[in-house]
Amino acid sequence: MDSKLIYIADDEVNIRNIIKSFLIKEGFEVETFSDGNSIFQTFSEKPADMLIIDIMMPGIDGYSLCSLIRKKSNVPIIFVSAKDTESDKIAGLTLGGDDYLTKPFSPMELIARMKSIFRRIEAAKIEVLSNEIINIADISINNDMKQAMIADKNIGLTGMEFSLLNYLIKNRNRAVGRSELLENVWGFDIEVSTRATDDMIKRMRKKLLDSGSILKIDTVRGFGFTIQQKE
Numbered sequence: 001m002d003s004k005l006i007y008i009a010d011d012e013v014n015i016r017n018i019i020k021s022f023l024i025k026e027g028f029e030v031e032t033f034s035d036g037n038s039i040f041q042t043f044s045e046k047p048a049d050m051l052i053i054d055i056m057m058p059g060i061d062g063y064s065l066c067s068l069i070r071k072k073s074n075v076p077i078i079f080v081s082a083k084d085t086e087s088d089k090i091a092g093l094t095l096g097g098d099d100y101l102t103k104p105f106s107p108m109e110l111i112a113r114m115k116s117i118f119r120r121i122e123a124a125k126i127e128v129l130s131n132e133i134i135n136i137a138d139i140s141i142n143n144d145m146k147q148a149m150i151a152d153k154n155i156g157l158t159g160m161e162f163s164l165l166n167y168l169i170k171n172r173n174r175a176v177g178r179s180e181l182l183e184n185v186w187g188f189d190i191e192v193s194t195r196a197t198d199d200m201i202k203r204m205r206k207k208l209l210d211s212g213s214i215l216k217i218d219t220v221r222g223f224g225f226t227i228q229q230k231e
Contacts, residue, residue: 004049004118005029009039009065010080011057015103019052019080022107036060040068047073050114055081055092063095070096076117080105136169137215137229155211160185161204164197168217168227177224201225 006028010016016032023030031048033039037059039051051069055062066077079092084102092100099113134141140149146162147154157165164185168176178197205217214230 003027003029005031006050006052006114007031007033007039007043007048008052009033009036009057009062010052010054011035012054015054015080019107019110022111026111034058036062036065040065043069043075044072047075050076050078050117052078052080052110052114055079055083055088063091066092066095066097076114076121078110078113078117080110134166134169136172136227138213139169139215141166141169150211150213153211155207155213157204157207161200161207164200165204165227168225172227175220175224175226181224197224 006023008016008019008023008030009032010019011034013034016034020030020032031042033042035058036053039053040060043051053062053065057065060068062079062081066079069075069077076098077096079097079100080103081088081092081100082103089100098117101110101113134143138150139155141147142149143166146159148157148162148165149155164181167181167185181197201217201219208215208217216228216230218226218228220226
């Protein structure tokens with residue numbers, strides 16, 4: 001794995017130094033910050049490969065920092081916080097965090113989770129490169145352009161609709177549950193309302209119908225959806 005630049009933001013100097021020392025031993029480049037404002041300013045000028053941030057910090061708190069970063073970047077973000085309630089974790093992950101560790105935690109566990117996130121990112125890149133065009137029924141999925149085409153005509157899916165259709169197509173030989181879609185398309189690994197999946201499926205069905213496609217999305221009652229060619 002190439003050397004990665006990691007930014008750490010925590011108002012506790014001991015926490016910053018401990019994490020930094022372990023990450024440097026693992027071959028990471030590390031810069032540390034004591035507040036949310038300074039890490040946000042530095043990231044805006046020089047993006048890092050991952051952010052490890054506390055929630056309770058002077059200036060911009062961790063939640064607000066995550067929201068600001070997500071407006072400009074998909075950089076992996078790991079929360080490390082003494083806030084340990086379920087609602088705290090849900091808030092962090094819903095705002096766009098990739099993981100959440102409660103203090104005190106093992107630095108080696110943090111490193112293991114970091115490496116896992118980086119492996120998933122690299123695997124996704126390889127998958128896209130090796131599957132730039134996927135054909136099913138009369139639909140061509142162009143991963144490079146993020147478009148679904150019928151006879152070279154874009155059917156007009158939004159970015160999230162494209163991701164959802166692409167996931168269903170890649171798993172076309174089985175039923176895909178709503179919770180699985182929330183985790184793998186929306187990025188939620190927690191129990192949230194599944195209304196979002198049903199609403200988006202409804203919009204996608206209309207676009208497929210309007211385009212004249214022979215592809216259809218069926219509902220598996222009480223579970224999720226399947227995608228298949230019309231008979």
